[in-house]
Amino acid sequence: MTEEPARPDPDALLALARREGRGRLKVFLGAAPGVGKTMEMLAEARRLLAGGTDVLAGIVETHGRVETQAAIGDLPLLPRARLPYRGQVLEEFDLDGALARRPRILLLDELAHSNAPGSRHPKRWQDVEELREAGIEVWTTMNVQHLESLSEAVARITGVRVAETVPDHVLAEADAVELIDIPPAELIERMRQGRIYRPDQAGRALRGFFREGNLAALREMALRRTAERVDADVTGYMRANAIAGPWPAGDRVMALVGADPSAEMVVREARRVADALKAPLIALHVEQPSAAPGADPGPALLLAERLGAVTETVVAADLPSAILREARARNATHLVIGRGRPVWWRRLAGRTLSAALLRQATDFTLHLVPEPAAAPRRMLPERRVLPPWLGWAATAALVAGATLIGLGVDGVVPEGALGMIYLVPIVAAAVGFGAVQGGVAAVLSFLAWNFLFLPPRYTLAIAGPQDVVGVVVFALVALLLAGTAGSLGGSVRAARARVVGLRRLVEFSRRLGTAGDKGDLMQAIAEEASRIAGGPACVLRLLPPLPGDSAPEPVLRAGVPIDAEPDEASMAAARWAAANGRPAGRGTDTLPAAAWQFRPMRTARGLAGLVGLRPPAEGGPPDGEADRALNALLDQAAVALERADLMEERAHSEARSETEALRTALLTSLGHDLRTPLTSIRGAIATLRTSGPALSPATRADLLTTAEEETERLSRWIANILDLVRIENRQIEPRREAVDLADAIDTAAERASRAHGRAILVDPGPRPMAPRLDPALLDQVLANLLDNALKFSAPGGQVRARAGREGPEVVITVEDDGPGIPPDALPRVFDPFFRATRTDRIAAGTGLGLAICRGLVQAMGGRIAAESPAVPGAGGTRVVLRFPAA
Structure with missing residues (x-):
């Protein structure tokens, strides 16, 4: 029997056919601005122009860079469209002009650009789609952070959320992707030289987006996305040209997950192989409908998902063929399987899974994982669906076996009773192979019984009425057993198929639960x-x-x-x-x-x-x-x-609520904390201007002192706002060194005492205590806490500051005997702009001091908590700081 020749994948051919009438798209992809995407695109365009190709620069964004402007050279430029908008005239890409000009190649810089209001399409990538539909080849540039699927990952890495994105399918449908890549150190040097941004912008970029770690992460994203695009091109080519594969252009690891104790070990070993090869991992489970019920592969597949593998479950009767078919379809290069403990006769006959794959999987690298030492032996032998012709042969063999048994007991058992022996092969054939084979077994059994055992022997004649009744009864019972047992066997197989379907639904439910977005x-x-x-x-x-x-x-x-x-x-x-x-x-x-x-x-x-x-x-x-x-x-x-939509709506609602609350708090604080000092300053200045010569020196000095104090208050308020912004943006990087807590507390207490004219009780604790902290940040925290304690305690009250050691931590406590914090306000006392409200008054201040303290303490790796009352049954507030002692 000749093997059927491989045929091209219709989907791959259809994808190629759809591209025939469209213009090509080439994307110059980079990891970040400044890597040279536009320069490379312009250089290739000039080479083609010199060779006689019709190239038109639709739009090139130079951003004021002299090098980019010079790189345009003699390339013809498409005049830009002028769009009126709110009294201004905006210049934008002229889509209609490009369609009318119909160049061979059109250059469009910055694919993620948002078009000006009044344009036909809101996004430039939509202009590209229309140009391609018109048969125009487009060259464009894009940074990897503008891909829609990577926007969240980029925001987590860099702290900057990209506003302009491009759908992933645009890059996936590109005919060519060229990666423009330079090392992060070289890109940073370009930034310092002012070749990317202006000097004032470059400094901010180097402190934020253009940090070396950010650039390395973006570079890895660009390399991975380009590798995925190249891999898709290779796979599409193989399918369109009926190449079975695998092609070792890139490694792929496939773990063969069974329903046995070694399945999880196979998954872990495959993960190690994939990590060593920097390759994707696929976990495949082949469900055999005829296999005896065994262990559940679900835990192993769940482990594979947790380890980042793509899980697949297929149903097939022939295990090796299904494995090789799926491996070739996914262009896998490495197969990881468990050695297992097959029964002795399979090992002797060479019919184990590993032996079959060693014979057939000549295009793959095979990894055998040994059985766990403590794994129990398989109690039931493996079963495999036999080919159809073997079912008919087995039916004949069963009848022949019953005949041999009948010949052996002939003369001991009456002729009529010998017919009962033939009921066994009828039931076995019907259950094992179906009702048709059971019916054939019934016919063969009747003929053998009649020919060999019923008188007259060796003929098909029936001698007497008794034998006729026996034959009729035998025939009816045999056919009834064949039909019933065959239906039972079919029901069992259908039930197994339904169990497989249910298991796949359960696995799919688990996949839905683990989907990232x-x-x-x-x-x-x-x-x-x-x-x-x-x-x-x-x-x-x-x-x-x-x-x-x-x-x-x-x-x-x-x-x-x-x-x-x-x-x-x-x-x-x-x-x-x-x-x-x-x-x-x-x-x-x-x-x-x-x-x-x-x-x-x-x-x-x-x-x-x-x-x-x-x-x-x-x-x-x-x-x-x-x-x-x-x-x-x-x-x-x-x-x-x-559920995903509801969670997204809830997240947006919570974000809006938090933003609104913060906005209200900020406006309230602005209205009070800015207006009060500004009013005092303006009043003092107005009085000095209008009545200065008539005022006494003491009055003038008092007015100037008021203006100075209110200016300092306003400066402190603005400094607190800036500190809070730095904390929220995680721009605080502590400089750790050994800090003597006793000296730090004494210094802060002495400064606060001079400012408020009140003494502070200090207990420096046992010496030495010198945790590794940032001395400047710790001094700011202590200053804020002591200032709060003095502000909220009575003029004759006491404020105490002490340090101590509790296990692996050092503890700093600031305590006052003031009115304390209301119980309902205690959980929110560290929130920005929150000020505790009492029945008699609203606490003075901006509501930023404790929020800044919490941010600075957390930046140094510590914890902060507030307790009120400080002493049970009394008043006061205690704020406790905890830092690692080592």
Whole structure:
């Protein structure tokens, strides 16, 4: 039997066909501004122009850089469009001019740029899409931080949230991506030389975004995203050219997860191999419907997800073939399997999984993981589905075996009773291979019994009425057993298939629970739908209807494979499904000519979106078990998306509430804490100006003193605001050195005593105590705490400061005997702009002192807490600082 030749993947061919009529897109990708993307693009464009290619510079952003302006050279420039906006004239890219000019190659700098109001499209990448549809090749530049999927990661790393983003599919659909890369040290040197930003901007950038660690992280992101893009190109080429693979262009590790005690060890070993190779990890579990119930692979698959692997579960009868098929489809290069403990006869016959893979997986590197020493031995042998012809051979062998037994007991057992022996092969064949094989076993058994044992022997004739009755009864019982046992066997196999389906749903639910954001969630839904339907799948979310429209607009958010996108005719079916909440497209009563079928994901709040399926050309939409599994998937996916939407709405609501509260507090503080000193300063100055000569020297001195004090108060308030901003932006970097706590407390107490004219009781504690802290930050904390204590205690009250040692920590306590803090205000006393309210008054101050203290203490690795009353049954407040002693 000749092997069927490999055929190109239709999806890959269709993706190539869709690109034929569109203009090419080349992206010059960089890790950060200043790496030379625009310079490289212009240099290549000048080389092509010199060779006679029609190149047009649509827009080049020089940002005032002389080098970039000079690099344009003799490239023809497209005049910019002039757009009036609010009394000004803005210059922007002229899309209509470019379409009318139709150059061979058009240069468009800064793909993530937002167009000026009045432009046809709000974003420049949308201009690029229209140019490509018109058949114009576009070259553009972009930094990796502008990719939509990386915006959160970039914000966490750099502390700067990028406002302008580009959808990931734009880069994925590019025909070429060229990485422009330089080391971070060289980029920083360019910044210092003023070749990227102006000197004043460069200084701020070097202290913020352009730190070496930030640039290294962005560089890794750019390298990884470019590697993923190249890998997608290699995979697409292999599928379009029917190359089975694997191609060792890049390493990929696949862990084969079984339902045995070694599964978790296999996952951990595969993770180590993947880390050593810097390669992605895939965890594959092959479920065999005919296998005996065993252990649950769920914990091992959950461990694989926690370790960052992509988990896959497939159902197949032939284990080695399924493994190799999936490995080739995913271009894996390394297979990690457990050695296991197969039964002795499989080892002797060379029919273990590892032996089969060693024979067949000649294109892969195979890693064998030994069985754990404490793992129990398998009690039941492995089972494997036999080929169909072997079922017929086994049926004949079972009847022959029963015949041999009958010949052995012939003469001891009556002829009529010998027929009972043949019931055993009938039941065995029906249960093991189905009702048809059971019926054939019944016919063969009847013929053998009649020919060999019923008189007259060695003929098919029946001698007497008694034998006729026996034969009829035997035939009825045999056929009944064959049908019943066969149905029972089919039911068992169907039940196993349903168990596999339920297990996959449970695994999918777990994947939904571990998805990082809505993008990951929708990608997981598309992958599971594609696996169930056996073809491309996508997820569409619904945008609110535009003014004048009554139906929401479905928008593609995820697809498997990555280029799966419904055509315009299919999108009409998607819009109908979104408007009516019912399935539409292929295989339905609505727009059945469409290539895609769309099914709604319904929740109590309405439609959460649509799942689109494109069935294979030779088959129809999912039915039977696949249809039920898909409906279950839609229900779970709708709930997960609704939960994600609610969590996002709650996060936005909380952020708005916090912002509003902070804004109110800031405005209130501004209204009081700025107006009061400014009023005093203005009054003193006005009095001195109008009545200065008539005032006594003492009065003039008093007015000047008031102005000076209020100016100092205003300066302290502004300094507190700036300190709080530095703390919130995590710009505080302590300079750690050994600090003598006794000297630090004495110095701060002496300064506070002079300022308030009151003594402070100081207990320096045992010496020496010298934790590694920042002396300047600690002095600021102590000054704020002592100032608060003196301010909120009675004029004759006492303020105490002491230090001590408690286990591995040093403890500093500042205590006063004032009215204390109300119990309901105690949990919020360290919040910015919060001021405790009592029945008789509102505490004076800006509400920033304790918030700054908390930020500075945390920056030094310590803790701060407030207790009130300081002494049970009395009043006062105690603030406790704790720092590591070492």
